[in-house]
Amino acid sequence: MFPSTHWSVVLxxxxxxxxxxxxxxxxxxxxxxxxxxxxxFVRSRGHSVHDAQDLTQSFFAYVLEHKVYARANRxxxxxxxxxxxxxxxxxxxxxxxxxxLKRGGAQIFLPLHEEQAQEAESLFQTHSGISNEDxxxxxxxxxxxxxxALDRLSADxxxxxxxxxxxELRIFIAGGAKPPPxxxxxxxxxxxxxxxxxxxxxxxxARYREALRSEVRRTVDSEKQVDEELRELLRVLTEM
Amino acid sequence: xxxxxxxxxxxxxxxxxxxxxxxxxxxCLLRTGLEETVxxxxxxxxxxxxxxxxxxxxxxxxxxxHGAICVTYLAVDKVLRRRVALKxxxxxxxxxxxxxxxxRFLREARAAAALRHPNVAPVFQFxxxxxxxxxxxxxxxxxxxxxxxxVRRDGPLNAKEALKIAIQIARALVAAAAxxxxxxxxxxxxxxxxxxSEVKVIDFxxxxxxxxxxxxxxxxxGEFVGTPTFASPEQFGGGPVDARSDIYALGGTLWFALTGxxxxxxxxxxxxxxxxxxxxxxxxxxIARKVPEPLVKLLRSTxxxxxxxxxxxxxxxxxxxxxxxxxxxxxxGVRSEEAALRSEAFSRALTDAKACAGNPESxxxxxxxxxxxxxxxxxKPFKQNWAYLQTMLRLIRAYHRGEYDQxxxxxxxxxxxxxxxxxxxxxxxxxxxxxLGLVDDAYVIELVTDKTRRTLDAFMTWETAAR
Numbered sequence: 001m002f003p004s005t006h007w008s009v010v011l012x013x014x015x016x017x018x019x020x021x022x023x024x025x026x027x028x029x030x031x032x033x034x035x036x037x038x039x040x041f042v043r044s045r046g047h048s049v050h051d052a053q054d055l056t057q058s059f060f061a062y063v064l065e066h067k068v069y070a071r072a073n074r075x076x077x078x079x080x081x082x083x084x085x086x087x088x089x090x091x092x093x094x095x096x097x098x099x100x101l102k103r104g105g106a107q108i109f110l111p112l113h114e115e116q117a118q119e120a121e122s123l124f125q126t127h128s129g130i131s132n133e134d135x136x137x138x139x140x141x142x143x144x145x146x147x148x149a150l151d152r153l154s155a156d157x158x159x160x161x162x163x164x165x166x167x168e169l170r171i172f173i174a175g176g177a178k179p180p181p182x183x184x185x186x187x188x189x190x191x192x193x194x195x196x197x198x199x200x201x202x203x204x205x206a207r208y209r210e211a212l213r214s215e216v217r218r219t220v221d222s223e224k225q226v227d228e229e230l231r232e233l234l235r236v237l238t239e240m
Numbered sequence: 241x242x243x244x245x246x247x248x249x250x251x252x253x254x255x256x257x258x259x260x261x262x263x264x265x266x267x268c269l270l271r272t273g274l275e276e277t278v279x280x281x282x283x284x285x286x287x288x289x290x291x292x293x294x295x296x297x298x299x300x301x302x303x304x305x306h307g308a309i310c311v312t313y314l315a316v317d318k319v320l321r322r323r324v325a326l327k328x329x330x331x332x333x334x335x336x337x338x339x340x341x342x343x344r345f346l347r348e349a350r351a352a353a354a355l356r357h358p359n360v361a362p363v364f365q366f367x368x369x370x371x372x373x374x375x376x377x378x379x380x381x382x383x384x385x386x387x388x389x390x391v392r393r394d395g396p397l398n399a400k401e402a403l404k405i406a407i408q409i410a411r412a413l414v415a416a417a418a419x420x421x422x423x424x425x426x427x428x429x430x431x432x433x434x435x436x437s438e439v440k441v442i443d444f445x446x447x448x449x450x451x452x453x454x455x456x457x458x459x460x461x462g463e464f465v466g467t468p469t470f471a472s473p474e475q476f477g478g479g480p481v482d483a484r485s486d487i488y489a490l491g492g493t494l495w496f497a498l499t500g501x502x503x504x505x506x507x508x509x510x511x512x513x514x515x516x517x518x519x520x521x522x523x524x525x526x527i528a529r530k531v532p533e534p535l536v537k538l539l540r541s542t543x544x545x546x547x548x549x550x551x552x553x554x555x556x557x558x559x560x561x562x563x564x565x566x567x568x569x570x571x572x573g574v575r576s577e578e579a580a581l582r583s584e585a586f587s588r589a590l591t592d593a594k595a596c597a598g599n600p601e602s603x604x605x606x607x608x609x610x611x612x613x614x615x616x617x618x619x620k621p622f623k624q625n626w627a628y629l630q631t632m633l634r635l636i637r638a639y640h641r642g643e644y645d646q647x648x649x650x651x652x653x654x655x656x657x658x659x660x661x662x663x664x665x666x667x668x669x670x671x672x673x674x675x676l677g678l679v680d681d682a683y684v685i686e687l688v689t690d691k692t693r694r695t696l697d698a699f700m701t702w703e704t705a706a707r
Contacts, residue, residue: 175252
């Protein structure tokens, strides 16, 4: 049995009348993870910062209000594709947009944090050179995915009182402009043996891998699609 | 709001893709999710003083061997640009920073460095890591394999080959004794063999000098360093250890070479210790391998539990080993040409003798043949064996005369077979061997039954009385 996905979060949100708390949590989750990619997409359409914020907020409200997810064919598309297609439809429908903006209903459901909004705008600015809006969305989506995985992993290490270890070893999964430090440097710095260090690195990579795949798993329908989704995102990146 | 993040943070040093605003490589992060390996940094070169450990293609250190607390690496002397075997020993925490330990290590190191002998791998240089956690020394890199590896690969060695190796080890011990140096960890894996079975003993004194320090040899607490299988009983007791410990270890090493087994194996320290001090030697292993009696006898004394019962010095042991080899060479020299033939010939003779046992005519022919050979043999000037052969001939004659009560059919079969087989028995029969003296052929020993012996004894008694 494939574990619950973000699709299920969306569906849970659809039961908001019966279980308003669950719907709120599901929506908050959606918003947290995918707000930036959707916001960036809206911005790439030429909307101002504030309009884009409102539109993105409104989009989530629209999704909930019109139970857009109920029309989604879970078997045919990934959640990423579904959201992007829905957003495009939403933006194309000026009447809907106007109506939602007037209502301001988004604020009811989706409190927008200033910090989150700023980060999303910064991300958009960084990628503003990407002319293809779909590619921009995919890139931002990939960013969101790995950020979730890294955040979760970081929190796990922190909980295990290994925050420093995670910071030191993070480069082995996230790369960087500078080459990773040599094992000798790290063993000195961390006061552990090389074999211990190697096993730490191996474990970190394995845990990160699982965290990322787990996150992707929430947006697709099968284990096979996890690989496909990662490959597609990787392909998008390498084509840029 | 929303200043662009620093987008020009460069490219990933690992895969060359642009980094994201946080300085992370999105491509590497996604690839990891696909279980593709992100290239790990090549580990730093492992270096000790002037020596740099060689690496395999995958970046791993090139180990030549390792023990419980030490690793021997293939390394390069950066100054002299030559390859060496670098032994790196982890100093037990209790011994770190101890002046006594350092002094002892230095003393042993100097003695080992002074030891120059064709059968000892020379030691070039010693050192300690800056944090005193490791000691290391560089030795000559011996191209070859250890005795342990040789036996594992080819099986036990024959007595001649094993003696050749043991004598060289003994020579190394003699040279070490001149420097008051004890190896303390002599074992098959510390014996390097070059292509022509030339021996180079490695690790003289040094490893143990460190690991024994500070009372870490308290064996009852599982602190025994290295394999205890070849250690002397006194090493288990923590008592004084002298050159006779090495003599014991050489005995164990020779035993291993001859049989492929340790004389006192065991899974735990206690088990090995108990066997060494309580159990007798499993000499049957040597007999099964047809190890000549003088060598068996020497091994018994070399592996004596009490040091006082062993050869008193390496020189004494070396001389005894050389004596064994001379004996063996004389005997093997004859055997080597005809051994295979004889084995086959005896088998044939036995078959013939059995076939003739119930057939007087055939038996007569066989007797004639045996008598002819015995006549030739009789010219050999070995009185004692001659007496046995004469006895055999008399038995045959007695049988021939119908004196069947003096000799059983079975005994006659064996006697005739032996006579046909023994083309030149004087090279096969040790002086103190009873009856047929075919100790070199376990097959014959098994088959010459007590009944035959008793028959022969009875015959001799009868003949003596008759005279």
